[in-house]
Amino acid sequence: MHDVTLSESLELLREELLEVSSRDRLELLAEIGAELPTVDPADIAGFERVIECQSPVFFDVALTPEARIRLRISVPPGAPMTRGFAAALVQGVDGLEPDALLGLPEDLPSVLGLSDLVSPLRRSGMVSLQARAKRQLLERIVAAARS
Helix, strand or coil: CCCCCCCHHHHHHHHHHHHCCHHHHHHHHHHHHCCCCCCCHHHHCCCEECCCCCCCCEEEEEECCCCCEEEEEECCCCCHHHHHHHHHHHHHHCCCCCHHHHCCCCCHHHHCCCCCCCCHHHHHHHHHHHHHHHHHHHHHHHHHHHC
16 A cells, blocks of 8 residues: 555556566556657757656646646657656646646655666656656746746
8 A cells, every 4th residue: 555646547557567577567667658649859859858867858847728737758769668657657647737746756666666677777767757847847837827
């Protein structure tokens, strides 16, 4: 049992990941990564880079006029575990209210059962992606409040 609040889709994913063996968990994460929506390369120029990631990972968090999260992440296909985490994050918070992202535990990869499956460096990149997305969302909220 965990004492964190996850969106319905992230909670379902967490349960699914924790039900399977470590090997199957990695395969499932790679499958999820294949579902990461494609980002127009022209848009990536305006995205923030996650420098803690070994692969070139870029993201952007926006607020829709309805104050919903619009999260876009670009991860190369050669980084399947990071793509899987990014896809889970997008599926888990995109289109929801800001609290869906802001309320995530600081180490979501651990909550999803990934700590022992990915290298510490890769996990650090995942945690950094999540933290940077939270920070960027807070910046967007402040900017929207000033307008």
